[in-house]
Amino acid sequence: MAANELSTKLKSSSRAILKRTHVPETVQEDDDNPMKSILKKNKKPKLDSSVEEHSKAQQEPTHKSGSRIASQVTVVTDQKLTDSSSKVEKSPSQPKNKPISDNRQSDVNQPKRNEDPSDVAKSGISSDKAVGSEKSRKEVKKEITATEKSGKSDKKSEKKEKEKVKKGKCTESKSSADKKQSPIKSTSKKTTVKIEEEDEEIAAVQDPKVDKSRICPYLDTINRSVLDFDFEKLCSVSLSHINVYACLVCGKYFQGRGKMSHAYTHSVLESHHVYLNLQTQKFYCLPDNYQIIDSSLEDIIYVLNPTFTPEQIQQMDNNSKLSIAYDKTTYLPGIVGLNNIKANDYCNVVLQALSHVTPLRDYFLQESNYSVIKRPPGDQMCLLTQRFGELLRKLWNPRNFKAHVSPHEMLQAVVLCSKKKLQITKQGDAIDFLSWFLNAGHGALNGTRKLSSSIINKTFRGIMKVYTRKVLPVELSDEEKAKLMEQEEYKVRMDEMPWLYLTCDLPPPPLYPDEMRENIIPQIPFSVLLSKFNGVNEKEYKTYKDSTMKRFEITQLPPYIIVYIKRFAKNYFITEKNPTIVNFPIKNVDFGDLLAPEIRVKHKCTTYDLMANIVHDGQPGPGKGSYRVHVLHKGTGKWYEMQDLHVIDILPQMIPLSESYIQIFELRRDIPNPTYGKTPEENVTMES
Template structure:
């Protein structure tokens, strides 16, 4: 007994000696130690008093009340009561968004009044039980976290074009990742077809599936155009998510970023032109990624940028006499000029439709071969371009083909009074399109391969400015073609694609 007392007194004396030798702690050191014992979450607004913060982690008895059927993280992350974007929580029972979790906050009030207890912080991806206010740590909630923020490894991305594995949604619907419908909020189908087509451009998709690829891009202070890049990346990850709760995605946040950064030029309440949206979107993405005029400055230019040479000569006025025309042609103003121009897509002109009906009193639907349209870019065919006072003749010569070639088939002609649509059908092969036929022998030698395969085809149906758009895309993993019109997704035979009124096409260069 005496030995035990001696040992206790000895340890106590040693502890007192160590305490005396320790340097006195400053106020900052004490404050730092207190914060380590009770860390403050930076995203909490308004802050929760320390006496109300509970640090114990335990299993929650209310996990069985979570309703995954109503969870939808596609819409803007703001409180349904205060419309604030700060510190927003999703109620996992009813799917609504509320702000805060301390006393007198909207989430706290909702949990008490409706007896909904499980909430997810949409920024930190941490789960909490209210009003008891403790964090829930449970691996069964990982699927909810993954739906909110899908992530992909390099191995998963590389195997995407080799897999035809179907995924199952919460309601039992089977779907192919990448082949999911996009919700049409009102009149945004012209945006949906472009976003669907771009999601099947392999290098662009692979780049945006890994957030780390563009997370380090630095923009000038006060510039928030990078939001467009983030929203597009989120949409790509949701479209290719193999563990989605539903077989469709709503592009609501993506379209809000488009409306904001296009300064309301493109709306989702009014029908627009996919070509104008495509041109603006690719350039806006390129600039937001700090792209420059260099061909390898962004993933957009690396995928779509090609180069052409434009030969331009001015035409003398028709009303002049031959002698006056000859005199004008000797002037420097009327000599042919050569300019090098980059391009993201090529504009193909359709021949004018026939004015007369056939013997059965029905309109003749003309047809034209794709190679006929491409003769415009062989460097020899001239086309006249008119302005309000001058006329020009231009020739186009392709100098460099991009890895992904976008063709815009110009179907609409606008004048002062109305817009007219050309219904001419373009006959094109789905595979083995040789664009080397329009290149000069010298330029063709610089290209290792000029064979392209179609990967996306956008179609316009109906009257000009009032019709609808749909898109055909190739799922490389299964080798099948699918037709997507907003939420409607069906498979389609490749032979049927060539019978449609093609408007925009994306071709992929064969690497082997």
Template sequence: MQENDGPSAKRLKLNSDGPLKAEISPEPLSPPQTNTKIPRLCPYLDTINRQYLDFDFEKLCSVSLTRINVYACLVCGKYFQGRGTNTHAYTHSVAEGHHVYLNLHTLKFYCLPDNYEIIDSSLDDIKYVLNPTFTSEHIQNLDGSTKLSRAIDGSLYMPGIVGLNNIKANDYCNVVLQALSHVAPLRNYFLREENYSKVKRPPGDSSYLLVQRFGELMRKLWNPRNFKAHVSPHEMLQAVVLWSKKRFQFTQQGDPIDFLSWFLNALHKALNGTKKKDSSIIYKSFLGNMKIFTRKIPPIEMDEKQKRTLMQTSEYQEVQTESTFLYLTCDLPPPPLFIDEFKENIIPQVNLYQLLNKFNGQSEKEYKTYKENFLKRFEITRLPPYLILYIKRFTKNTFFIEKNPTIVNFPVKNVDFGEFLTPDVKAKHKNTVYDLVANIVHDGEPTKGTYRVHILQKSTGQWHEMQDLHVTDILPQMITLTEAYIQIYELRT
């Protein structure tokens, strides 16, 4: 159904060369049934209920489920199609006496059933909630501002520190989205829609939807003029379900590291990223380089002499390969199998630096395949501006998933990753000191647990714990006592 705004009328004029011809009028003529009037003020503005307005959900008509010409009723908050006679919005306005509507695409306000456009600056706050915009100056001051914002219900919130709705089982997505929203270059890039709105894509490529929805979510999370102190990621998650071909859903629990890995690569591809390190904002922020040294292990049944002979062959020589990474996988030591002398379970602990020794270029780790075993060692050759650590807690086999509860002791500031670089590589880096900006935690059983995230608010230096809609302050000393799962570190500049 087309929007009944008065289609361009055709006038007939006499052509000197022959018969009558149709000419498009430069000024559309309104059909009699629409009664469209000039823009003016509206006497029904006091009927608007801002507390009912929620623009986080899909922009489709609540009756016909169409996405064409959808209007939001600013009295009850419901979405309806069209505004001409016999449309769902028109019928709703007559039946319920709700007169003020907003076109969700053009951001224009109308009064129904009289069908005239409303021009009033008092409605600008509604327009801004639907489509927040940020200037370059505003973005530059985000990490230095300590100004609190006030929601419609009077509650105070800090832009960027707002909860995300858990629709059913999407907390594994929420923690990743919250963590990424505090990666400054990524956030700054997506707060300005013009940065990615002109990215060229092949015909029929719908990946732009994922980029667009992530940008919208980022702007809503950092909106200083929200009507409420939380945001629903519904449209963002709908795009994730569609683009991942239902691999990730918000009706069943998933793994944040799987989602993070897929999401970063999907965004990179949607932004026309290539293998070059500066080809997208994703690679500019997270991409690092390493060397991987691999050598085959001789069969265990051989004696030492046979092994030495076999090690001289080319098949068992160490092979070096170059690789990139978006995150580093840290392996936890196996937890103790026995209880202590007081008949209580031991809480195993390990230092973060001990886990990072895996990447010093010297430590070897055994990897098993179905037929052969290998020894690998890893040497980091370039550190990214933002370093993601994945602490591998879950072991999966055919029958069950086992969780390693080992606590990782880590500092939240001044983590020097240069200690694990070779002298030549370290000399190429001006700085190797990182600070923690986000810490994702898993609680509970492997398949039934929940996720929460710790976020640093740079302007105040305060840490916040966020679990869906719940946002609370937390001391940095308490963060190190949790079962950390994914961490994001920022290079100190």
């Protein structure tokens, strides 16, 4: 009977075990003995099932100590958890739904889950086996604590490695929260290795734009022969001057580089990919839209905006080397033709002559000299100095792509600042342009009446005394004339005034030739023209009301003297030109002869040399004649004749034979004034 009862109990217990295998593990845990849940597992734990079970266990409101210990036990890596469980398992061939036995006996003698101690005693389990099971539990605890320590060390190493990876992939707050919610997933070695590999691959390519900028494949498409930065910086489509880019393949200007801009459209339609921002001087590749950084493009930037050091400026007058342009033509820096857009030759000759005035050239070659000058808001006169400086830098650029320069931007500034009084489509007078340009430039540089207020005053401004008296009527008697002379109106009045150039009057040409037919082209010495300013000779100036007599006395000579020979006479009907030839010397012109003895003593040097000569050829009137200029190149000591784009060298003996219109003389500081620092009495004794 006892045997039958024992068999029935075993059958009922086995059925209970089979039913419990289908119940979740969290339900089968014993509150008194929580370690039984690990010892009674018969199959290998899997990552997905364990995560689901522990998430369910965390959601259940358990306040007992057994559930807390079970949740701590599960914080193990997949690999180490399987190792610990494999030690407890019986064998790979063990049945799935049977509990694990410590002494590896049959399942009949193993105590079942959630059984009373009485059932264990009845089943015949010995005390030795119970002790062995307790020992195995202690070993499992030790292995679990070791795995926890190793897991913590693995976490520290993983954090250090992730700090090296590029920031922004995942924040530390998110990673810590994920580790708290799913500790098994965060400690998985396979997943961390994959994440690290992906981060390393992403961090390898830091910035694709920087990498492409060094290896742009379209640099060989740049055509330097069509690049021309002389024209106004306007978009060829929208005519806007904002954010303009130059296509380095065809040379055209376009606005913007966004997807809806004209430069972007041009790059897609024409397959022109390299562009230059004309303001920031940066290169871009479109439509890829990345910046190009290459040292081979520096020559383009230098042509766009040439720069000069103070050492280079000092050596310009001593340089006689020829420069080679991109089209293999040779030229001298400074001796470069200016393009005649339509009828601007009268401006070109003046600009060429002023470009060889050394103080003026040296001042405008350095942009820092005039870029800091502050002008009132909305004032456009600052454009005049900026454009003139850009033109001078291009004329003296030794690395030009071509042997000529277009003054388009300069002339646009002239038309704008003169309020359309001076035009490039209609020929004007060279002296009108020179007078306006010097006065406007002086004002744009914030010049005042002081001689040292601007570079223009320092270079060209002189001082003279003008004596004026009113002419007495001829029909009056001597007594009446004596009475009028006592009036303030008819007394001699003296005014001191500054001057920029000296106006010389030509005598009227003869109406008929002489008997020998030799006076067909009249001639006059240069000294006769200058005698107007010796302070002795008087000249009558008539008006519709009365006439006045004036005489001029120079009191201060500037470093550069501009002489204007008045050839054109205008009346109500026509404009006449005086063809008289002036015989002037090229070197050693002593302007000290015009000064009074007491004034000449104050000047160290009074000898001047000719350095520029502007000539007018042809008939008077707009559009009928033409202008050309003779310029001395100090580096080579040769004279050159320039008429628009035509540049040829000329003999100095041919210069006085031309119909000179404007001349610029330069002071020679190597020839001292012999009367400097001496009294007039000593000078008289020296002359005797």
